[in-house]
Amino acid sequence: MIGALLGLLSVSASAQAPSQRNVSDDPAKDTAALVVRLSQITVDSLRTDEYKALLREEIEASMQLEPGVRTLYAVSDKKRPHEVTILEIYADEAAYRNHLATPHFQKYKRETLDMVRSLRLLDVDALIPELKIK
């Protein structure tokens, strides 16, 4: 009974957090907690297309289903297409942790495990955190 109540409280708290952020009129407040990262991934060059299809699916699900995922802008080197960089922006640490637990991220992680040769995660600061893509 207490467990069920705690579960309810926890669901209620996480459901309210994004809407509280969205009603803020202060863009600086909205960006103060941003988590920004560059992921630098080297993929098995024989499986680049297969990897990109899975990454694309994962990004589209994240952008559609997770308000806290601000972007996952992925690019690949024209000369070395198996070298991928992703600019990842999350609303805050909770949004990032939530992302890692989603079924679509877990699927991507599991299905690309054999294709990824190296992964470097770079924690970064945004120069102008509130900047967008026109």
Add this chain to the structure above:
Amino acid sequence: MIGALLGLLSVSASAQAPSQRNVSDDPAKDTAALVVRLSQITVDSLRTDEYKALLREEIEASMQLEPGVRTLYAVSDKKRPHEVTILEIYADEAAYRNHLATPHFQKYKRETLDMVRSLRLLDVDALIPELKIK
């Protein structure tokens, strides 16, 4: 007289190009010509703050004044703040060339010349070109 006419034609053509792009209803058409790049810049670590102030000024002017500059999202490594990466997205090659000729870019280039230790320009393909930052 002919020179003046040609000048007029050329101004008229460049003034019309962005609005022609903007009225398109097809997002794929709008992104087909995108020029996407990662700039990886190592700055003199004693002049990082000075460099970042100039970069910020240049980015704000570009985003405000140039419709063809879609983003210049700059980040710096938390552990090595003098290592800067910029995700640069331009509407097309003409927008990129126009950017290089602007007074604000020329000022940035001139005033940061002594601060930049290395500059690597990586031409990349976007996995989902039409992706934005929420």
